[in-house]
Every structure is written in C-alpha cells, then in structure tokens.
Amino acid sequence: MPKRGSRGQRNKLSLTTLLIGLVSLSVLLTSTILLLASYQSKRQSLIDTTLQLNYTNANKMSQTIDSLFRSMRTSLQYSAKALSGTNEMSISDRDEYLDLLRNSSNYFNSMAIIDGKGIIQNVSPQRLGTAGKEVNTIAGVDISISQTPFLSEPYRASTTGRLIVIMTQPYFDGKGHYRGVIAGTLNLQDHNVLTMIFGSNNVDTEGSYYYIVGSDGKILFHPDRSRIGQDVRANKVVQKLLEGKSGQERVINTRGVEMLAGYSNVPANGWGVVVESSNAMLNEQVSGHIKNILWYILMPFVLLLMAVILIAHELARPFVFLANLVNKIGKEKVELPERKPHWNREADLLTKTVLLALADFQKHTDQLTQEALTDSLTGLTNRRNFENTMDQWIGEGKSFSLIVMDVDKFKFVNDTYGHQAGDDVLRQVANVISASVRPKDICCRYGGEEFVVLLAKTTVKDAYIVAERVRKAVAIGEVNHGLPITVSQGIAHFPSQARSSDHLFHLADQALYKAKESGRNRTVIAELQ
Numbered sequence: 001m002p003k004r005g006s007r008g009q010r011n012k013l014s015l016t017t018l019l020i021g022l023v024s025l026s027v028l029l030t031s032t033i034l035l036l037a038s039y040q041s042k043r044q045s046l047i048d049t050t051l052q053l054n055y056t057n058a059n060k061m062s063q064t065i066d067s068l069f070r071s072m073r074t075s076l077q078y079s080a081k082a083l084s085g086t087n088e089m090s091i092s093d094r095d096e097y098l099d100l101l102r103n104s105s106n107y108f109n110s111m112a113i114i115d116g117k118g119i120i121q122n123v124s125p126q127r128l129g130t131a132g133k134e135v136n137t138i139a140g141v142d143i144s145i146s147q148t149p150f151l152s153e154p155y156r157a158s159t160t161g162r163l164i165v166i167m168t169q170p171y172f173d174g175k176g177h178y179r180g181v182i183a184g185t186l187n188l189q190d191h192n193v194l195t196m197i198f199g200s201n202n203v204d205t206e207g208s209y210y211y212i213v214g215s216d217g218k219i220l221f222h223p224d225r226s227r228i229g230q231d232v233r234a235n236k237v238v239q240k241l242l243e244g245k246s247g248q249e250r251v252i253n254t255r256g257v258e259m260l261a262g263y264s265n266v267p268a269n270g271w272g273v274v275v276e277s278s279n280a281m282l283n284e285q286v287s288g289h290i291k292n293i294l295w296y297i298l299m300p301f302v303l304l305l306m307a308v309i310l311i312a313h314e315l316a317r318p319f320v321f322l323a324n325l326v327n328k329i330g331k332e333k334v335e336l337p338e339r340k341p342h343w344n345r346e347a348d349l350l351t352k353t354v355l356l357a358l359a360d361f362q363k364h365t366d367q368l369t370q371e372a373l374t375d376s377l378t379g380l381t382n383r384r385n386f387e388n389t390m391d392q393w394i395g396e397g398k399s400f401s402l403i404v405m406d407v408d409k410f411k412f413v414n415d416t417y418g419h420q421a422g423d424d425v426l427r428q429v430a431n432v433i434s435a436s437v438r439p440k441d442i443c444c445r446y447g448g449e450e451f452v453v454l455l456a457k458t459t460v461k462d463a464y465i466v467a468e469r470v471r472k473a474v475a476i477g478e479v480n481h482g483l484p485i486t487v488s489q490g491i492a493h494f495p496s497q498a499r500s501s502d503h504l505f506h507l508a509d510q511a512l513y514k515a516k517e518s519g520r521n522r523t524v525i526a527e528l529q
Helices: 004-010 015-084 091-105 193-198 236-242 279-329 345-373 383-396 410-417 419-436 460-476 501-517
Strands: 110-115 120-124 163-172 178-187 208-213 219-221 247-252 258-265 272-278 400-407 442-447 450-456 487-494 523-525
Touching: 015 091, 015 163, 015 178, 015 193, 015 208, 015 247, 015 258, 015 272, 015 279, 091 110, 091 120, 236 247, 236 258, 236 272, 258 279, 272 279, 279 345, 383 442, 383 450, 383 501, 400 410, 400 419, 400 460, 400 501, 410 419, 419 442, 419 450, 419 460, 450 460, 460 487, 460 523, 487 501, 501 523
Parallel strands: 487 523
Antiparallel strands: 110 120, 110 178, 163 178, 208 219, 208 272, 247 258, 258 272, 400 450, 400 487, 442 450
16 A cells, blocks of 8 residues: 555646646637637627628619619600600500510510500510400509509519519600500519629528518518518518618527628618628638637647747756655665756756755765764674664575674673773774674674674585684784783574574574683584574
C-alpha cells in the first residue's frame, strides 16, 4: 500500500505542467474571446449589410414596378384615346389592333374591349373565346357605372379560374359619351411581364428571395407558387407596407421563421415588394467564416503551443532539477553534480545558491553521519553500525567470519596507570586491528575493552590466520610506560556455524571465554554445534 505522502506528491502539479497549462489557457481564452468578438462583429456586419442590400433591392424593384404600371396605364390611356377616334373600326380591325397592342408591349397576358353594356366586343388572344360574352362587373365593379381608370385586387377569373389582376381604362366617343373600357390582365400564376423583368424568383444560394403583396395584403408573387393569393397581413412588414411605409428590419414571418427583410411600397398601385434573407443561412455563413478563421489560426496556435512547451521545459528544468536533487538528498547520499549555467538569470542564480547550500549541508551531514557511526576514542565503527552491517550481510546470505576480541587485564591497566593510559591502550589496539585487515572488512569497538571484526567472504581457517596476525601484532607492540598488551579472541563463521546474528555472536563470545580460561593471549575457534 503506498504511503500517504507519496500519493499526495503524485496528486500535485509539476511546475512544467503548471506553466504549460497557464500559457495554453491564456492563449485559448484569448483566442476564444477574439473568435467570439469576431463572430458577433461579423454577424452584426452581415445583418446590417443584408438588411441594407435587401432594402435597396426592394426599393429598386418597387420603382421598377411603379414605372411599369405607369407605363401600362399610359399604354391603356393611349389605346382608349385611339379607340375614341375610330367609331367606324370593324371588329376584325379591332382584333388586329388588340393583338398588335398586346404583342408589342408584352405588358398584359390578355386584353379586351368591353362596351358600356358589359358585352366583350374583342379579346386578344382570340383563342380565349370570350368575345360576345357579357361581363357586368370586374372584380366587383359595375362597368356600366364606373367610368374611371381601375386596377383590381387579385381575384380568380370566372372563365379560367386563374388568379389575375385587371387594369381598365374607359374610352368615350367624340361627343364625350361613355362607350366602354379597354382592359388588360396579368395572370399571376403564369408567365407575365413581372417575371420577364425580375426573373423566375427562385430562392438563391444565400436563402434570399422576394415576394410581392397587393394592397389588400395578399401575396401576388412568391417563389412558392402555392402561396400566391395567401393573406399575410399578420406579417409586421406587410402591415407597414399597407400603411405606405418602406424600410428594413428583422422579422418573424407568418411561418415562425426569423428573416431579414427589406420592403418598399409601390405608389402606382399600392402594392409592396419584400426582399427577405434567412437569418439561419446568415448564421451558417458566419459559422463558416469562423471555421475558416479556426483553420487559419490552427497551425500558428500549434506552433505557439510547441514553443510554449519548449520554453516551459527550459524555464522549469533548473527548478525540477533542484527539487529532485533535494528530494534525493533527503533519502540517500547523492554526489552533487557540476553546476551548468542557465540562460535565465534568476534560475541560474538560484541553482548556484542552492548547490552551494546543499554542498555545505551535505558536508555537515557527512560529518554527523560519521560521528554517529564511529567510536570517538578509537575512530573505529561503533556498535550500532556493526550490528546493522552484520544483519545486512546475513539478510543477503553473504558468507563471513566474526572475530570477537578482548584486551587482557585491561582493568589492571586502568587501576594502575589511570584512564589516560587505558585510552592509549585502546587506541593502540584499534590501530593494530585496522592495519591487519582488508579495507572492506569491518572493525568495531563493541564496548569497553572489547572489539569485533567482520571478515567478508572469509572461511574460519582464514579468519584464524587474520586473528593470529592481530594477536601477535598487539603482543609485540608497546604503549606508554612500556606496558605489554595482549588480546584473547574467539571466532565463529556464518552460515556454517550459525543462522542468526545472535547465535553467531554467542558462539564467538563462548570461544573468547574459552581463550581467556585457557590462559589468555590466544585465539579459539567456536566449536561446530
């Protein structure tokens, strides 16, 4: 189970991650704000431009329709005047005259001459077959009574059932007596002069189209022919057209769709032209614009992010290095690396200062560690370090021999010559032991006048040779006052004689006891039990 501290460390953010995240977040937020601002600005600009363009188109179309209807009215007036001066014109001549008039101007889908009694005298084209029929009223207006120019609202003709608009002009004889009317019709559901001028009125690729409403609020022209004749007075734009107003605005049409509308009134007939663009299509255009911007900024953003990651790594590198170094020093002995200069002034100064502080700290730590593991009198390893080393070797299954030795009659030396002399004896014995063994062997002052030696990978026979070398070297040496010194020693081996540190030390200690009982100044090997 992991320690609580290590789990907490894993949950913390590294400096590199923090720098990369901070800069990336800043770039993303900045880009998002710019994109949102660009989206709103572009959208509003498109809305304003579309509204203005639609109004301009609607105004041009209304002017065209106004001019067209004035020309149509003028054409009928001219024809009525011509008819007034031709009392003796035959029926066939009138048929030819109507055909010429209709085909030369293309203003009307059909034309007719109706006398004051409501009888159709002539019709063009003749294939309609309505000549001779009686028409008392036109769009609810009594021909025999109404002797003024007239433009009807859209209505369905009784003869064809088609939705039409009719324009009439009365004509009189030379004495001013009312003789009838000359009439022209526009078939709203067929090809007519308006479709010739403005085209088929399909919805374009940007979702824009136009439609025309009459003075009664009914649709006269629309890209969806099924809507011709539909009453759309509920539309706010149409309401303003019926009030004779022109302008532009965002509007929800009668089908609940948000549109950008430009509208203009036609003075000649009270009609209105509406040019609309779908707001949804505009939003799609803006979204496409934003997508293009995203594609344009994607590569610079990736390059910027890579640069940020590189710079963040370089900025964080000395701090990460120092953090890892301090963490290792707290757990194990670490050799301080050579300081490398950094391009960032603060990072370079911090690295230099921390390395100097760590070097000083490690020096003091080494001194304290050495003091904690060393006997202050003899300079040999102390008992704690000896026991740790022996337990480690046993845990690793390493073969070694243990020598336990004791200075003979040390109490006599202390009592006779004083403790200073006793200390000199202990130092002398420690020096002899250190000089008689290998550097990898462990020499220890175990306590008082007792010493122990750990001989790595050494058999009992070889350990006996080393012990005898120590004993003889001590015996021929002299300390202050010319005092002869001897030692007694016991030897045991791991793992041939013992399987634990306590048992091993017990065997060596028993062998030492036998050496002392046998007369001192000798070495005894523990017996195999």
